Amino acid sequence: MTEGEDMQKILEVKGLKKIFYKNKVPFVAVNQVSFDMVAGECLGLVGESGCGKSTIAKIITHLTPPDAGSVLLDGTETLYKKGKKERELYTKIQMVFQSPQDSFDPRCSLGDGIMESMRNRGFRKAQATERMYELLDMVELEREFALRYPHEVSGGQCQRAAIARALAPEPRLIICDEATSALDVTVQAQMVKLLQRLQKERRLSLLFICHDLALVQALCDRVLVMYKGSIIEQGIPDEVILHPQKEYTKMLVDSAF
Numbered sequence: 507m508t509e510g511e512d513m514q515k516i517l518e519v520k521g522l523k524k525i526f527y528k529n530k531v532p533f534v535a536v537n538q539v540s541f542d543m544v545a546g547e548c549l550g551l552v553g554e555s556g557c558g559k560s561t562i563a564k565i566i567t568h569l570t571p572p573d574a575g576s577v578l579l580d581g582t583e584t585l586y587k588k589g590k591k592e593r594e595l596y597t598k599i600q601m602v603f604q605s606p607q608d609s610f611d612p613r614c615s616l617g618d619g620i621m622e623s624m625r626n627r628g629f630r631k632a633q634a635t636e637r638m639y640e641l642l643d644m645v646e647l648e649r650e651f652a653l654r655y656p657h658e659v660s661g662g663q664c665q666r667a668a669i670a671r672a673l674a675p676e677p678r679l680i681i682c683d684e685a686t687s688a689l690d691v692t693v694q695a696q697m698v699k700l701l702q703r704l705q706k707e708r709r710l711s712l713l714f715i716c717h718d719l720a721l722v723q724a725l726c727d728r729v730l731v732m733y734k735g736s737i738i739e740q741g742i743p744d745e746v747i748l749h750p751q752k753e754y755t756k757m758l759v760d761s762a763f
């Protein structure tokens with residue numbers, strides 16, 4: 507990457523905190539989490555189940571309000587925005603979930619699901635359809651998949667369609683929350699390849715949330731290691747894997763390789 511615009515920070519997360527109450531006892535799920543992403547970067551977020559990864563994703567995408575902190579997108583605060591400004595944000599940040607079926611309305615074809623955001627933005631039917639076919643090409647799905655329903659395709663195929671759906675509004679950032687975790691190993695490898703290609707070709711920024719350090723190493727430029735709500739270590743995946751600094755990270759590396 508070159509200096510200047512290319513190194514522009516796309517996402518700045520500062521001092522995020524989230525407290526949940528379990529039987530009226532406060533529990534800090536996310537504790538003073540701060541990190542940045544530059545445009546075109548693929549950032550991995552790893553850590554065991556329950557450490558707070560999805561909560562961070564949900565705060566960034568406004569599915570959960572934080573108790574403290576701020577989230578800047580292209581230098582502008584996104585939290586506490588409402589109405590039109592909030593809708594604009596949704597076109598800039600898209601999410602792909604663990605269960606691809608969750609991204610789609612079971613009563614709608616995949617093609618209609620992919621076109622939904624375009625129709626909401628006022629694309630004409632013909633224009634949206636053409637772009638939907640291009641998106642299917644992009645994620646390497648046959649165009650006939652447009653007519654299928656979520657329950658009529660495999661997990662991997664549905665996840666490809668979910669990626670096409672996420673790409674439709676031309677987002678700046680895609681958050682994949684365990685997007686490959688429910689897939690079997692060979693399909694997982696294909697998805698990583700696809701994400702890698704899309705990320706390079708489209709200069710997408712990708713926040714790749716995953717508990718599998720090996721996948722993060724294959725895909726990401728940088729990794730954050732989370733433990734019990736905090737980021738305890740970060741760096742280039744190869745470095746972190748070769749020279750883990752924290753006991754927890756060592757354990758994570760040992761269990762992954």
Ligand SMILES: Nc1ncnc2c1ncn2[C@@H]1O[C@H](COP(=O)(O)OP(=O)(O)O)[C@@H](O)[C@H]1O
Nearest residue numbers: 526527535553554555556557558559560561562
């Ligand atoms: N809506 C909620 N109400 C209460 N506790 C929650 C809620 N969402 C998540 N938690 C708790 O917060 C912690 C972090 O959850 P989560 O962010 O989903 O972790 P991860 O994605 O890393 O597995 C967990 O202990 C979880 O039980």
Ligand SMILES: [Mg+2]
Nearest residue numbers: 559560561684
């Ligand atoms: Mg999670």
